[in-house]
Amino acid sequence: xxxRISPILPEMQLALWQTFYMVAVSVTIGVILGTLVGTLLxxxxxxxxxxxxxxxxxxxxxxxxxxxxxxxxxxxAIIPFTRLIVGxxxxxTAAIVPMTISCIPYFARLIESTLLEVNRGVIEAAESxxxxxxxxxxxxxxSEARAGFANNITILTVSFISYSTIVGIVGGGGIGDFAIxxxxxxxxxxxxxxxxxxxxxIVQVIQSVGNLIVKRLDKRI
Amino acid sequence: xxxxxxxSKKFQTADGEFNxxxxxxxxxxxxxxxxxxxxxxxxxxxxxRMINLLERPDSGAITVDGENILSLSRKxxxxxxxxxxxxxxxxxxxxNRTVFDNVALPLELAGVSRKERKARVxxxxxxxxxxxxxxxxxxxxxxxxxxxxAIARAITTQPKVLLCDExxxxxxxxxxEIILDYLKRIREELGITIVIVTHExxxxxxxxxxxxxxEHGKVVESFPLEEIPKxxxxxxxxxxxxxxxxxxxxxxxxxxEFVYVG
Numbered sequence: 001x002x003x004r005i006s007p008i009l010p011e012m013q014l015a016l017w018q019t020f021y022m023v024a025v026s027v028t029i030g031v032i033l034g035t036l037v038g039t040l041l042x043x044x045x046x047x048x049x050x051x052x053x054x055x056x057x058x059x060x061x062x063x064x065x066x067x068x069x070x071x072x073x074x075x076x077a078i079i080p081f082t083r084l085i086v087g088x089x090x091x092x093t094a095a096i097v098p099m100t101i102s103c104i105p106y107f108a109r110l111i112e113s114t115l116l117e118v119n120r121g122v123i124e125a126a127e128s129x130x131x132x133x134x135x136x137x138x139x140x141x142x143s144e145a146r147a148g149f150a151n152n153i154t155i156l157t158v159s160f161i162s163y164s165t166i167v168g169i170v171g172g173g174g175i176g177d178f179a180i181x182x183x184x185x186x187x188x189x190x191x192x193x194x195x196x197x198x199x200x201x202i203v204q205v206i207q208s209v210g211n212l213i214v215k216r217l218d219k220r221i
Numbered sequence: 222x223x224x225x226x227x228x229s230k231k232f233q234t235a236d237g238e239f240n241x242x243x244x245x246x247x248x249x250x251x252x253x254x255x256x257x258x259x260x261x262x263x264x265x266x267x268x269x270r271m272i273n274l275l276e277r278p279d280s281g282a283i284t285v286d287g288e289n290i291l292s293l294s295r296k297x298x299x300x301x302x303x304x305x306x307x308x309x310x311x312x313x314x315x316x317n318r319t320v321f322d323n324v325a326l327p328l329e330l331a332g333v334s335r336k337e338r339k340a341r342v343x344x345x346x347x348x349x350x351x352x353x354x355x356x357x358x359x360x361x362x363x364x365x366x367x368x369x370x371a372i373a374r375a376i377t378t379q380p381k382v383l384l385c386d387e388x389x390x391x392x393x394x395x396x397x398e399i400i401l402d403y404l405k406r407i408r409e410e411l412g413i414t415i416v417i418v419t420h421e422x423x424x425x426x427x428x429x430x431x432x433x434x435x436e437h438g439k440v441v442e443s444f445p446l447e448e449i450p451k452x453x454x455x456x457x458x459x460x461x462x463x464x465x466x467x468x469x470x471x472x473x474x475x476x477x478e479f480v481y482v483g
Contacts, residue, residue: 125313125371128273129327129378130302139330143317219358220316 004190008182012195015178018092022164022174025096027157030103034156035149037063037104038111039137049123049133066105071163074098075170082170095172099163107156114148115141147218154210158203175199222414223249223272223382228281230267241267242278243438249431254408254415256425258462259435265418268435269384272416273305274298286381303331306375306413310387312367314359314374320346321355324374331378345373348410349403365396372403376411383407385417389424401428422462434459 005012041063043049044056069077075098079089082097118141126140142149165176175195183192225247232239242264249255257265270276271283274290283290285305293301314323324345328338346352349369359367368388375383385404389397405428408415417429425432426446433443434456441456454460 119313119316121309121311121313122315124275125307125309126326126330128275128302128305128307128384129330130299131330132299135330139326140315144315146317217317219318219360221360 001190001194005194008191012175012178015173015175016198018173018177019161019164019175022092022096022099022167022172023157023160026099026103027153027160029100030107030156030160031153033100034104034107035111037108038115039141041108041112042115042141043133043137049136063105063108066101067109071098071102072166072169074102075167079170090171092171092173095164095167095170095174098170099160099167102163103156103160106159107152110152110155111145111149114145114152117148118144147214147220150210150213150217154207154214157206157210161199161203161206222251222253222286223247223416224282224284225249225268225271226282226284228268228271228278228283230264230271230276230278240264240438242271244281245435245438245440247433247440247443249414249416251414252408252412253431254405254417254429256429256432257416257418257435258420258422258425258432259458260420263435264438265435266386269386269416269418272382272384273302273307303327303378304380305382305384306378306380307384307386308368308371308375308388310390312359312364312371312391314367314370316359318358319355320351320357320359320362320370323359323370324377327374327378341377342373345377346370348376348407349373363396364392365399368392368396368400369403372400372407376407376413379411381414383413383415385415387419388417389421390419397424398427404428434462 037059041056041059044052044059046053046056066074075095078098078101082094083089085097086093088094122144123136123140126136131140164172164174165179167174168177168180175198179192179195182188183195225245227244227246228242229240229244230242232241245264245268247255247268257269259265267276271278272285272290274283278291285301288301290298290301315326318326321342324342325338328341333341343352343355346355349372351366351369351373354362354366354370359370362370383404388404389400392400401424404415404417407413417424419425426449429446431443431445433440435441436456436458442454442459444452454462
């Protein structure tokens with residue numbers, strides 16, 4: 001088996017690096033902006049901190065639109081936008097654009113549902129102490145939801161390793177593209193299987209680290 | 222200390238309007254332990270939550286420590302709330318903060334320096350005899366200990382008023398006595414004015430000096446505790462509350478709630 005792999009090892013390493021690069025950048029930006037959008041979704045809800053139902057409705061429609069476009073189609077549909085942002089529509093960096101766009105609403109929904117689980121009574125207690133809205137979000141909501149945040153980031157990362165396998169279509173490269181080129185285009189099932197096992201191992205490691213962090217952060221029990 | 226003048230509050234429900242509080246007036250003096258008693262849905266919690274404007278009345282006036290709280294700007298209100306502590310039936314401690322950090326929270330929100338915070342938090346934890354639990358997380362505490370942490374947290378900013386929303390309804394009878402004793406003690410030590418909402422008459426008889434009885438959003442009777450033996454209860458609700466061996470067993474039970482039948 002090794003003699004089959006060793007010639008293509010450099011290429012495999014490059015593919016792994018590309019996957020890491022695409023996932024790391026899109027997930028990082030996705031987490032930051034998704035947290036912002038998710039928090040807005042939460043605080044503008046009727047009965048929440050800001051009570052801005054119109055803003056909430058508009059935000060919901062936007063999030064739903066981007067959540068409903070299949071990732072493969074989104075990647076192609078936003079090519080002009082991608083070109084505008086990074087100057088080119090093909091390559092690994094270009095692939096980050098659709099991945100990030102897809103990350104933001106996905107993470108926003110995860111964050112919204114995590115925030116909804118925060119005990120209303122605790123927020124009310126902080127209100128009774130004279131906490132302002134910024135403090136309510138920053139010191140109460142985020143603190144109470146921190147284990148959920150860690151869990152959400154794990155879910156997002158695992159999902160986007162999966163999404164990253166599609167962006168070979170715009171020349172994004174990555175481990176998925178590698179598997180398709182060798183395993184499918186060259187009918188090399190063995191390489192395909194090796195790649196799949198590798199991805200399984202990576203996902204297992206990410207999930208385990210994620211679970212460990214969640215356990216550390218969660219003081220509810 | 223607290224003057225409630227002709228306040229009303231309606232809620233919109235699926236079946237139309239619901240008068241939670243209608244034309245209630247109360248005067249709570251400095252140093253009082255004032256009980257507000259009634260069955261579920263009588264409007265007592267809503268009434269108390271108006272004192273720190275967690276609930277805003279539709280009409281009427283409320284003065285706390287000489288200040289008309291309804292005329293305060295949002296910023297002034299947040300400042301005012303720091304002078305009104307509050308504890309809750311389900312404690313409402315932050316699960317991801319230690320006992321120490323929970324008690325420190327109001328000071329943190331007020332921008333008090335770390336060093337000053339520490340001294341004050343330790344002082345308050347000592348008041349409720351929980352210094353040794355400072356580094357624990359709330360999940361490791363019993364219900365009674367959680368409520369004592371909540372009391373410590375409510376007094377860190379040295380408030381003039383302490384609002385207690387069913388403070389003993391989620392704990393067992395022994396724990397209830399302990400919590401009430403702490404409340405009594407902090408009133409004596411700090412000279413704080415306490416308002417307690419409860420559905421249990423024995424809470425009122427144990428620590429209150431005045432009581433208001435509420436039914437259907439109205440205060441039906443209000444008098445000092447020492448007059449209870451002399452008083453002839455006028456309303457049906459007062460008769461139930463005073464005659465049935467100081468217990469309210471008709472109260473619909475919430476999950477996990479202990480109703481004391483004395």
